[in-house]
Amino acid sequence: xxxxxxxxxxxxxxxxxxxxxxxxxxxxxxxxxxxxxxxxxxxxxxxxxxxxxxxxxxxxxxxxxxxxxxxxxxxxxxxxxxxxxxxxxxxxxxxxxxxxxxxxxxxxxxxxxxxxxxxxxxxxxxxxxxxxxxxxxxxxxxxxxxxxxxxxxxxxxxxxxxxxxxxxxxxxxxxxxxxxxxxxxxxxxxxxxxxxxxxxxxxxxxxxxxxxxxxxxxxxxxxxxxxxxxxxxxxxxxxxxxxxxxxxxxxxxxxxxxxxxxxxxxxxxxxxxxxxxxxxxxxxxxxxxxxxxxxxxxxxxxxxxxxxxxxxxxxxxxxxxxxxxxxxxxxxxxxxxxxxxxxxxxxxxxxxxxxxxxxxxxxxxxxxxxxxxxxxxxxxxxxxxxxxxxxxxxxxxxxxxxxxxxxxxxxxxxxxxxxxxxxxxxxxxxxxxxxxxxxxxxxxxxxxxxxxxxxxxxxxxxxxxxxxxxxxxxxxxxxxxxxxxxxxxxxxxxxxxxxxxxxxxxxxxxxxxxxxxxxxxxxxxxxxxxxxxxxxxxxxxxxxxxxxxxxxxxxxxxxxxxxxxxxxxxxxxxxxx
Numbered sequence: 001x002x003x004x005x006x007x008x009x010x011x012x013x014x015x016x017x018x019x020x021x022x023x024x025x026x027x028x029x030x031x032x033x034x035x036x037x038x039x040x041x042x043x044x045x046x047x048x049x050x051x052x053x054x055x056x057x058x059x060x061x062x063x064x065x066x067x068x069x070x071x072x073x074x075x076x077x078x079x080x081x082x083x084x085x086x087x088x089x090x091x092x093x094x095x096x097x098x099x100x101x102x103x104x105x106x107x108x109x110x111x112x113x114x115x116x117x118x119x120x121x122x123x124x125x126x127x128x129x130x131x132x133x134x135x136x137x138x139x140x141x142x143x144x145x146x147x148x149x150x151x152x153x154x155x156x157x158x159x160x161x162x163x164x165x166x167x168x169x170x171x172x173x174x175x176x177x178x179x180x181x182x183x184x185x186x187x188x189x190x191x192x193x194x195x196x197x198x199x200x201x202x203x204x205x206x207x208x209x210x211x212x213x214x215x216x217x218x219x220x221x222x223x224x225x226x227x228x229x230x231x232x233x234x235x236x237x238x239x240x241x242x243x244x245x246x247x248x249x250x251x252x253x254x255x256x257x258x259x260x261x262x263x264x265x266x267x268x269x270x271x272x273x274x275x276x277x278x279x280x281x282x283x284x285x286x287x288x289x290x291x292x293x294x295x296x297x298x299x300x301x302x303x304x305x306x307x308x309x310x311x312x313x314x315x316x317x318x319x320x321x322x323x324x325x326x327x328x329x330x331x332x333x334x335x336x337x338x339x340x341x342x343x344x345x346x347x348x349x350x351x352x353x354x355x356x357x358x359x360x361x362x363x364x365x366x367x368x369x370x371x372x373x374x375x376x377x378x379x380x381x382x383x384x385x386x387x388x389x390x391x392x393x394x395x396x397x398x399x400x401x402x403x404x405x406x407x408x409x410x411x412x413x414x415x416x417x418x419x420x421x422x423x424x425x426x427x428x429x430x431x432x433x434x435x436x437x438x439x440x441x442x443x444x445x446x447x448x449x450x451x452x453x454x455x456x457x458x459x460x461x462x463x464x465x466x467x468x469x470x471x472x473x474x475x476x477x478x479x480x481x482x483x484x485x486x487x488x489x490x491x492x493x494x495x496x497x498x499x500x501x502x503x504x505x506x507x508x509x510x511x512x513x514x515x516x517x518x519x520x521x522x523x524x525x526x527x528x529x530x531x532x533x534x535x536x537x538x539x540x541x542x543x544x545x546x547x548x549x550x551x552x553x554x555x556x557x558x559x560x561x562x563x564x565x566x567x568x569x570x571x572x573x574x575x576x577x
Contacts, residue, residue, distance in 0.1 A: 004030045007123060007138035009115045011038050015144030016099060023106040030136060031103060032111040032125060038096045038103075079174065079197055111136075161244065165190065175199055177330060181239050183210045188222070195229035202232040202331075204239055224565040243280040243336040243349070247327070249273070263308040263316075270302040272325065278351050280335030292335045292400070294351040300325045318364040318378075326356040328388055332415040341403045347413040352395065354417050358384040370436040376429040384421030384458065389469050390502035391416045391461045418503075421458035421468055427451065444484030451476040460503045466510050472497040486526040494518045501551065511560070514550040518543055527575075535575035542568040 005027035008015045015031060023029045103110050111134075113125035118135060125134040149164035151157055159167055165186050178194055180187045183205030191203045203226075210219055210233075226233065250273045258265040277295035302323045309317040327333075328350075337348025364378035393416035397404030404410060433446035452475045456468040467473075474497040481490040494517065501511045520542050527535040544567055551561035 002121060002137040002139045004028045004109075004136065004138040006140045006142065007031070007136060008142045008144060009123070010144035010146055011099065011103075011110075012144055012146050015142065016102070018142045018144065019108050020102065020106050023108050029107070030109040030111065030138070032113055032115045032123070034112075034114045037092065038099050038110070162242070178202070179204065181205075183207065183233075183235070185211065188226075191231055192226060192229070195226065195231045200230060200232075202234060204234040204237055206236065206238045208236045210235070220565065221568055224568065243278065243334045245278045245330040245334055246276070247330075248275045263310045266304075266306040266308075268304040268306075270304075271299070272302065273297070273299045274327065274355075276327075276333070276351075278333060278335040278349075280337070280349070280351075294335050294399075296351075298355070300355075300357070314368045316366045316368075318362070318366070320362045321359070322362070323359045324357075326358070326388075328353040328355065328415065332388060337400060337412075337414070339401050341401050344397060344404070344408075344410040345413065346395065346397070346400050346410055350393070350395075350412055350414045350416060353388060353415060354386040356384055356386050356388055358382055358421075370432065373432045373436060374429060377426070379426045380424070382421075382423040384423065384468070385419060387418040387421040387458045387460075387468065388415055389418050389458075389460060390414070391418070393417075393461050416461040418458050418460045421456070423454060423456040423468055423471065425452060425454035425456075427453075441484065444482045446481050446483070448479040448481070449477070460510075462503065464503075466503060467500050469500045469502065472499040472515075486529060488522075488524045490522050492518075492520045492522075494520075509554040511551060511553050514552060514556055516549060517545055517547050519545040527573075533575055533577055535573060537573050538571070540568075540570040542570075 006019070006022040006029045008019045008029070008031040011031055011033040019029050019031045100110065111125055113127045113134070116124045116126070118124050121139065121141070122135055122137050123141065125136065127133070149166045151164060157164060157167075159170065163171075168190060174197060175194075177200045179202045180191050181204050183203055187203060187205070188210060191201045195201045210222065214222075223233065252271045253268065254270075255266065255268045258267070275295070275297045277293070280292045302325065304320065304322045306320040307318065309319075311317060332349060333351050333353050334349030335351045337346045339346055360380060360382040362378060362380045364376060366374065366376045368374050391413075393412050394409045395412045396406065397408045397410030398406045400410070428449070428451045430447070430449040433443075435443035435446075437443075454471050454473060456471045457465055458468050460466055475495065477492065477494050479490055479492045482488065496516045498512050498515050501513055503510045520540075521544060522541070523539045525537045527533070527537060543565060546567050549563040550556070550559050551563075552559045
């Protein structure tokens with residue numbers, strides 16, 4: 001006689017269902033879990049924790065409410081992995097208790113051990129840390145052992161810089177940038193989670209489109225949302241190698257605050273010492289990849305001074321002089337490139353980039369004329385040296401390929417340093433509500449206005465002058481809103497003038513994005529007073545103007561990229577019990 005009619009190896013959803021159904025039919029059932037989490041991968045590292053992580057990210061980032069309160073709104077200012085995993089750990093423990101209780105309630109024996117076969121009907125159970133083992137017999141045995149994340153032997157998974165999807169819940173710190181290889185369900189899920197937390201995400205997939213089993217309209221909406229959150233999509237591309245970039249920064253900072261009768265003076269001095277290294281790949285004479293390693297160090301002294309002058313209780317003047325350094329991004333400075341010895345051309349990262357160095361002057365006038373109301377005007381000037389921009393420069397070709405003689409100049413296409421950058425601008429801000437002047441139904445109306453006018457220029461590596469990349473001559477936002485009686489509605493208009501994207505085009509030309517405008521409408525109604533529960537009915541209408549994004553070279557008559565997303569509408573209800 002066997003110990004069990006049915007013995008199940010694995011406590012995931014499949015194993016649970018098999019064990020419970022057999023128990024309900026009156027069978028003697030045992031089940032074993034080798035891991036520390038009862039419930040298998042689904043609870044430990046799969047569906048449950050990933051969905052909880054997503055909900056925690058959406059809540060803490062304030063993402064769902066940004067249409068109402070603005071793009072910078074968040075529930076918590078600095079979100080850490082500890083904040084995200086606190087909720088995740090709680091849900092995992094709760095789900096484990098649910099599974100454990102379900103098994104015990106149905107009279108199923110639960111074992112925590114590593115299972116292996118002795119024969120067709122005998123299972124050996126090795127308990128971690130125990131010197132002895134146990135053997136059990138069963139008439140029928142179900143294998144529900146689940147899966148593990150794929151680990152390519154050529155990829156150095158270290159749990160510090162390179163992870164599998166199973167390792168994501170073990171992150172100690174929220175990264176600044178992240179590359180996700182694979183655009184399947186799990187890859188897209190993690191890309192959207194970390195993007196809304198402010199992480200710059202690059203998603204790479206060999207297929208020409210995301211999730212090709214999903215309706216095209218849904219994917220279009222998904223892509224639009226991901227790009228709004230600054231996710232870079234690299235589709236129809238394969239990863240052929242890995243490059244490491246390490247940057248160690250030691251900072252010292254001193255600050256002195258001087259209180260005066262008119263306000264305060266704040267003096268600061270920051271010292272930063274940077275050690276940079278990158279390891280990539282170059283081709284040898286036989287076309288084989290061999291490591292390429294480059295390192296350098298530099299230091300910066302960064303003084304600053306801020307003066308706050310109180311004209312009266314509601315009016316302030318502010319002035320500041322600041323200095324700053326902006327280091328090249330990892331993608332810009334990586335030691336990895338495509339090499340063409342015939343054309344003596346290298347395209348890719350530029351590990352010889354210098355950091356951008358700048359100083360600036362700011363002047364501001366602020367008038368707080370009511371509660372949550374402000375009129376502010378500020379003027380600013382920036383001088384930037386070593387402007388980093390996509391372009392071309394020359395490098396020692398022997399660093400990249402043994403076919404070049406030492407000192408032989410090759411063309412490097414990627415990022416390069418320009419010079420002589422300047423930026424001057426003025427910004428206006430105005431926020432006001434009618435409840436400062438009246439009572440009744442009309443008092444819920446308000447308005448928000450923001451305008452920035454900028455004039456900028458720099459000299460690119462090709463010797464031509466351009467506006468600074470990413471800066472528009474004119475940007476403004478205007479919102480009209482109504483908030484009263486548990487109801488809110490906000491109509492927002494955003495406009496941005498054309499701006500330079502890169503200078504990597506024909507001499508004298510650059511690649512630009514044309515002017516953009518967006519019209520958005522959002523409605524909210526709080527149901528808590530009616531239902532007694534925290535519940536909101538909402539409706540969001542995005543890109544009502546149905547505006548296209550156009551990228552062109554030189555002038556608008558030479559478009560090379562047109563992106564059309566159409567209008568998007570979202571209706572729903574959100575509640576918590």
